[in-house]
Amino acid sequence: xxxxxxxxxxxxxxxxxxxxxxxxxxxxxxxxxxxxxxxxxxxxxxxxxxxxxxxxxxxxxxxxxxxxxxxxxxxxxxxxxxxxxxxxxxxxxxxxxxxxxxxxxxxxxxxxxxxxxxxxxxxxxxxxxxxxxxxxxxxxxxxxxxxxxxxxxxxxxxxxxxxxxxxxxxxxxxxxxxxxxxxxxxxxxxxxxxxxxxxxxxxxxxxxxxxxxxxxxxxxxxxxxxxxxxxxxxxxxxxxxxxxxxxx
Ligand code: XBP
Ligand code: MG
Numbered sequence: 001x002x003x004x005x006x007x008x009x010x011x012x013x014x015x016x017x018x019x020x021x022x023x024x025x026x027x028x029x030x031x032x033x034x035x036x037x038x039x040x041x042x043x044x045x046x047x048x049x050x051x052x053x054x055x056x057x058x059x060x061x062x063x064x065x066x067x068x069x070x071x072x073x074x075x076x077x078x079x080x081x082x083x084x085x086x087x088x089x090x091x092x093x094x095x096x097x098x099x100x101x102x103x104x105x106x107x108x109x110x111x112x113x114x115x116x117x118x119x120x121x122x123x124x125x126x127x128x129x130x131x132x133x134x135x136x137x138x139x140x141x142x143x144x145x146x147x148x149x150x151x152x153x154x155x156x157x158x159x160x161x162x163x164x165x166x167x168x169x170x171x172x173x174x175x176x177x178x179x180x181x182x183x184x185x186x187x188x189x190x191x192x193x194x195x196x197x198x199x200x201x202x203x204x205x206x207x208x209x210x211x212x213x214x215x216x217x218x219x220x221x222x223x224x225x226x227x228x229x230x231x232x233x234x235x236x237x238x239x240x241x242x243x244x245x246x247x248x
Contacts, residue, residue: 002238003245004172005141006106007162007191008099010117010124012178012198015093017127018047019199021119024085025052028077034070036063044200050118050152050181053078082120089126096196098216098223098235100131107139109238114142116162116175116186118152121145142166153181156188163189174241176216180204192245194236197226210244211236 011017022043029036036059038046049058056074070077106113115124124145128136137143142165149157163170170190177183178198186193187208195209196216206212209228217223217235225231229244 001172001246002109002242003111003174005112005114005166005168005174006102007114007116007159007173007175007186008103009175009177009179009182009186010115010127010145011119012201013096013176013182013196014099015095015127015131016198017089017093017119017123018043020088020093021052021081021085024081024088025056027084028081031080032070032073032077034077047179047200048181050154051146052081052120054152082122086122086126089123090130092130093127095131096198096215097218097221101218102216102236102238103139105238111238112141112166112168113139114144114162114166115140116144116158117146118158118181119146121148153179154184154188156185159186159189159191163191174210174245177209180206183207183209192248194241196223210248 008014022038026037046055046059049055053074056077060071103113117124124143125137132139142162144158144162149161151157159175163173173191175186175191175193177186177193177195179201183193183195183206192210195206195212196214197204211229212227213230214224214226219235222234229247230240233240
């Protein structure tokens with residue numbers, strides 16, 4: 001049976017957006033005259049903490065001289081960062097290979113679509129709007145984003161929330177993720193999970209993934225198979241997902 005719903009993570013999965021997030025964080029710190037710059041190496045470590053507010057709080061805890069200056073301003077800093085990020089994302093972050101193709105195939109086949117992300121809802125709207133136009137959000141039956149659940153990834157909360165709103169069992173759906181936190185969250189909700197590692201998550205631990213692939217593949221640009229199902233396929237389609245889930 002083909003999946004009844006595809007549930008997509010956003011950052012790193014739909015598009016390589018974390019460099020835009022990092023730019024928005026750094027521009028906000030600079031505008032607020034805070035002496036912090038998150039370089040790529042630091043940001044890769046900070047991405048272990050899902051959620052921008054939680055990430056700032058985690059960083060502050062390691063900056064004794066800065067903690068008291070900004071601790072009470074995390075929500076304000078994050079709101080300013082989100083404003084900067086949405087402007088960057090609205091200009092456009094290209095969707096990763098195969099994402100638009102699979103979303104359109106699902107729509108045409110009547111397979112439901114959902115989003116399960118740690119990022120803030122305005123960020124999702126800006127990214128999807130730039131990718132699919134003004135009616136982008138209508139493509140998705142359910143959008144679970146940010147603070148809509150108490151615990152962020154790797155907790156399964158956001159995936160449980162989306163499954164509950166879809167009214168579907170986990171076994172009838174597939175999740176698409178890019179990170180260890182994401183795989184753990186999706187697997188914690190009982191979902192088969194296809195992983196396409198991003199620039200910040202290559203080589204991370206994807207234990208429990210149904211398949212680990214360089215991307216979702218295009219007819220003229222096959223994916224590179226990294227682990228799990230799909231070694232003899234070239235792109236993710238509803239048919240390959242049906243076969244992989246049946247064989248799992
Ligand atoms: C990735 C995250 C988010 C973004 C930043 O979300 O962990 O925190 O890095 O966005 P996902 P916010 O991979 O689940 O899409 O600052 O809005 O949290
Ligand atoms: Mg992600």
